[in-house]
Amino acid sequence: MSRINAHYCDLPGSYLFAEIAHRVQEHAAANPHKRIIRLGIGDVTAPLPPAVISALHKAVAEQATPEGFRGYGPEQGYAFLREAIVTDVYQGMNIDPDAVFVGDGTKEDLGNFQELFDLGCRVAITDPVYPVYADSNVMAGRAGPPDALGRFAGILYLPCTAENGFLPDLPGERPDIIYLCYPNNPTGAVLTRGQLARWVAYAREHDCLIFFDAAYEAYITEADIPRSIYEIEGAADVAVEFRSYSKTAGFTGLRCGFVVIPPGVRGRGPGSEPIPLRDLWLRRQTTKYNGCPYIIQRAAEATHTAAGKRETRAIIAGYRENARRIRDGFQALGLTVSGGTNAPYIWVKLPSGMGSWDFFDLLLNRFGIVGTPGAGFGPSGEGHFRLTGFGTAADTGEAMERLRGFTL
Amino acid sequence: MSRINAHYCDLPGSYLFAEIAHRVQEHAAANPHKRIIRLGIGDVTAPLPPAVISALHKAVAEQATPEGFRGYGPEQGYAFLREAIVTDVYQGMNIDPDAVFVGDGTKEDLGNFQELFDLGCRVAITDPVYPVYADSNVMAGRAGPPDALGRFAGILYLPCTAENGFLPDLPGERPDIIYLCYPNNPTGAVLTRGQLARWVAYAREHDCLIFFDAAYEAYITEADIPRSIYEIEGAADVAVEFRSYSKTAGFTGLRCGFVVIPPGVRGRGPGSEPIPLRDLWLRRQTTKYNGCPYIIQRAAEATHTAAGKRETRAIIAGYRENARRIRDGFQALGLTVSGGTNAPYIWVKLPSGMGSWDFFDLLLNRFGIVGTPGAGFGPSGEGHFRLTGFGTAADTGEAMERLRGFTL
Numbered sequence: 001m002s003r004i005n006a007h008y009c010d011l012p013g014s015y016l017f018a019e020i021a022h023r024v025q026e027h028a029a030a031n032p033h034k035r036i037i038r039l040g041i042g043d044v045t046a047p048l049p050p051a052v053i054s055a056l057h058k059a060v061a062e063q064a065t066p067e068g069f070r071g072y073g074p075e076q077g078y079a080f081l082r083e084a085i086v087t088d089v090y091q092g093m094n095i096d097p098d099a100v101f102v103g104d105g106t107k108e109d110l111g112n113f114q115e116l117f118d119l120g121c122r123v124a125i126t127d128p129v130y131p132v133y134a135d136s137n138v139m140a141g142r143a144g145p146p147d148a149l150g151r152f153a154g155i156l157y158l159p160c161t162a163e164n165g166f167l168p169d170l171p172g173e174r175p176d177i178i179y180l181c182y183p184n185n186p187t188g189a190v191l192t193r194g195q196l197a198r199w200v201a202y203a204r205e206h207d208c209l210i211f212f213d214a215a216y217e218a219y220i221t222e223a224d225i226p227r228s229i230y231e232i233e234g235a236a237d238v239a240v241e242f243r244s245y246s247k248t249a250g251f252t253g254l255r256c257g258f259v260v261i262p263p264g265v266r267g268r269g270p271g272s273e274p275i276p277l278r279d280l281w282l283r284r285q286t287t288k289y290n291g292c293p294y295i296i297q298r299a300a301e302a303t304h305t306a307a308g309k310r311e312t313r314a315i316i317a318g319y320r321e322n323a324r325r326i327r328d329g330f331q332a333l334g335l336t337v338s339g340g341t342n343a344p345y346i347w348v349k350l351p352s353g354m355g356s357w358d359f360f361d362l363l364l365n366r367f368g369i370v371g372t373p374g375a376g377f378g379p380s381g382e383g384h385f386r387l388t389g390f391g392t393a394a395d396t397g398e399a400m401e402r403l404r405g406f407t408l
Numbered sequence: 409m410s411r412i413n414a415h416y417c418d419l420p421g422s423y424l425f426a427e428i429a430h431r432v433q434e435h436a437a438a439n440p441h442k443r444i445i446r447l448g449i450g451d452v453t454a455p456l457p458p459a460v461i462s463a464l465h466k467a468v469a470e471q472a473t474p475e476g477f478r479g480y481g482p483e484q485g486y487a488f489l490r491e492a493i494v495t496d497v498y499q500g501m502n503i504d505p506d507a508v509f510v511g512d513g514t515k516e517d518l519g520n521f522q523e524l525f526d527l528g529c530r531v532a533i534t535d536p537v538y539p540v541y542a543d544s545n546v547m548a549g550r551a552g553p554p555d556a557l558g559r560f561a562g563i564l565y566l567p568c569t570a571e572n573g574f575l576p577d578l579p580g581e582r583p584d585i586i587y588l589c590y591p592n593n594p595t596g597a598v599l600t601r602g603q604l605a606r607w608v609a610y611a612r613e614h615d616c617l618i619f620f621d622a623a624y625e626a627y628i629t630e631a632d633i634p635r636s637i638y639e640i641e642g643a644a645d646v647a648v649e650f651r652s653y654s655k656t657a658g659f660t661g662l663r664c665g666f667v668v669i670p671p672g673v674r675g676r677g678p679g680s681e682p683i684p685l686r687d688l689w690l691r692r693q694t695t696k697y698n699g700c701p702y703i704i705q706r707a708a709e710a711t712h713t714a715a716g717k718r719e720t721r722a723i724i725a726g727y728r729e730n731a732r733r734i735r736d737g738f739q740a741l742g743l744t745v746s747g748g749t750n751a752p753y754i755w756v757k758l759p760s761g762m763g764s765w766d767f768f769d770l771l772l773n774r775f776g777i778v779g780t781p782g783a784g785f786g787p788s789g790e791g792h793f794r795l796t797g798f799g800t801a802a803d804t805g806e807a808m809e810r811l812r813g814f815t816l
Contacts, residue, residue, distance in 0.1 A: 001615050001682060002584035003526035004675035008688055015694040043479040053472045056703070060464040063456045063661070066800070071451040071660035104512065104698070111696030115547070118411035135695045139523070176410035207409050252479035253471070253702045267412035274409060280416055286423040287543045288519030290512070294661045295464070296701060392474070 007141045016131050016376040017041050027364055037399045039387045040370035044250045049311030055302035059295040073291040077102025081297045088304040093230040102292050105257040106215050106244040111136040116280045124156040124175035126168045128377030133179040149379050159380045174206045181213035186377045186386040187347045188339015190225045196232050203238040215244040218316050220342045236262040249303040249312045256300045319344050322396040323389030329400035344389040351408050359385050367402045415549045424539050424784035425449050435772055445807045447795045448778040452658045457719030463710035467703040481699040485510025489705045496712040501638040510700050513665040514623050514652040519544040524688045532564040532583035534576045536789030541587040557787050567788045582614045589621035594785045594794040595755045596747015598633045604640050611646040623652040626724050628750045644670040657711040657720045664700055664708045727752050730804040731797030737808035752797040759816050767793050775810045
């Protein structure tokens with residue numbers, strides 16, 4: 001019998017959100033008349049904006065004609081979208097369309113990007129963290145086996161706790177790659193311009209790379225919070241940025257995102273020669289990927305038009321208002337809450353000694369509300385609970401009603 | 409500087425079709441008034457059939473309403489599509505919808521599937537072969553460095569030459585994994601039921617796995633050629649099947665395919681325990697993939713309706729007729745030609761001593777026709793040239809006109 005990749009056996013039993021779906025399904029089967037409100041997984045609920053819908057219809061209609069039909073597209077993405085991105089998002093940051101790679105979303109792009117590196121590279125992740133950063137490295141064999149707490153020897157963990165305001169300290173030892181996500185999932189924390197500049201300086205000084213996940217930049221409301229790492233001088237030599245249309249324009253079910261790899265971002269080849277990561281990713285994508293569907297790239301392009309931007313801003317404003325209500329609602333229960341101001345995520349500190357899966361079960365069984373247990377994001381997430389503003393306004397309001405007066 | 413995955417440096421300079429695109433682009437720039445006819449890359453040209461177009465419009469319209477909007481779908485694919493596949497494609501083969509995983513296409517699925525296996529596993533591929541089978545294993549580090557001919561020590565090559573009718577012999581030593589593609593890309597060869605049964609028997613006897621790429625089954629015209637490996641008894645214990653909507657329904661730019669992993673197909677875990685590959689692939693997909701877009705799964709579903717099947721059959725009949733014309737056209741030049749009967753690919757034997765990249769350049773420069781050099785598919789492909797029936801009828805006819813009377 002052929003040997004499997006044994007590193008899969010080092011992963012936690014199931015992917016976090018698959019485990020949540022499983023528990024919710026069981027509960028729903030046992031309580032068929034109870035209406036469950038989902039504020040757990042970061043999935044959006046507002047329909048696609050009109051500009052996106054009409055771009056999709058138009059692109060579909062093209063595919064019905066011999067002249068308009070498009071088969072295989074460029075693996076890197078169509079120039080029309082890469083140019084729209086640069087013009088709309090990276091104005092003044094000296095980013096060229098050649099540095100932009102369109103993909104199917106940040107989960108896919110971040111999950112695959114680690115393939116470009118040696119298995120001996122040491123990665124640093126914040127704790128708690130979006131599970132894909134760690135899991136994709138574990139599956140590749142870069143992390144080694146887990147200890148009793150579920151921590152991997154090959155990963156450098158950067159704790160984010162109430163004590164440090166959920167902002168990690170600079171690493172005490174040099175990693176090769178640092179995953180950063182700001183606005184943060186799951187804590188909702190943000191880095192100011194000065195704080196992010198310290199990370200860029202650290203990466204330059206220690207010759208390491210930053211993978212910057214900016215999937216939630218559209219939720220920033222306060223001044224002095226950078227939306228892109230390329231707002232920081234020197235970042236274009238050390239940072240790769242990951243962006244998504246999922247949480248900005250409701251593309252969770254359409255699937256589109258992009259990666260920015262400036263030409264100065266390089267790794268060390270087998271003969272110690274510097275190799276642009278851009279070239280390696282192009283090779284990876286041309287070999288194992290056939291491009292994001294044309295019709296979906298047209299939909300993404302529409303989000304960069306004036307109408308598209310106005311419409312997506314309105315949707316985001318709705319999710320922000322949900323986040324505010326959740327924040328206020330949990331604070332009214334006497335709990336300490338962070339996030340929710342520059343991020344769609346609300347991070348709730350549970351009463352001392354309460355496990356986050358226990359709170360998950362309590363909220364589900366007693367109130368029919370689904371959130372995400374902090375422990376699912378890593379050991380430092382224990383004792384916390386994540387809620388999201390991505391529900392409908394009505395559901396969010398009803399959830400807060402259900403919880404009113406509840407004492408833990 | 410962080411060390412890159414050095415195995416990338418063992419790959420040939422660029423992905424085959426990227427190299428072709430590059431040469432064609434250069435030629436077109438130098439000859440702006442010459443109309444180039446592309447019969448090289450296996451990209452389709454017929455517009456999407458009406459049943460697919462209307463399914464797309466309907467699904468897009470749903471996304472504009474709060475009730476119809478769909479965000480994250482199941483990573484494995486929606487049940488409606490997996491059930492349609494089983495009913496339409498696997499009737500009587502004892503395949504359950506749970507064994508079907510919808511993905512973005514065979515290039516992606518086959519490129520990623522090798523991740524489930526130990527780096528020590530030995531893979532067997534036919535030579536010539538679709539480059540992704542080999543390249544994805546090289547990138548993972550399973551193949552070792554290449555020799556002067558571009559062959560990798562960790563890969564077992566099964567030569568397919570005119571001498572064996574382009575059908576490989578059973579391996580002399582046991583591989584862990586055997587990639588088979590029938591109808592074959594690039595040679596157009598097919599296996600009869602009896603011939604495929606010998607491969608299944610071999611895999612069962614030697615406890616190895618078959619990855620069966622059935623992307624071109626729709627082109628089979630002759631009797632006794634199996635369309636699915638599961639038509640062979642015992643295959644459901646040893647074979648994973650890869651299918652694509654690209655060459656059947658014109659989805660090269662829409663991106664959809666599926667993998668079938670029956671529950672009896674297993675690998676050996678670190679404690680020698682058998683582990684169903686289905687569970688491993690589910691874990692891989694839930695961790696690094698977020699599902700094929702809902703609207704595209706609805707489009708794929710439409711190809712399994714009566715109207716969708718009728719319409720796609722008509723498109724395929726057109727491509728088959730193109731293949732016949734190319735076959736006849738090259739035979740009229742005095743060349744030996746195979747394929748093109750049960751496959752969209754025509755495999756031309758070049759005059760002795762002529763290199764396949766030389767013939768590529770000759771055909772491009774003299775006639776403005778793009779084909780694919782056999783050497784791009786592996787050492788045994790040298791001396792051969794691949795053409796495809798996927799052009800328009802008009803282009804295919806014009807290409808044959810241009811070549812008429814040409815003597816090598």
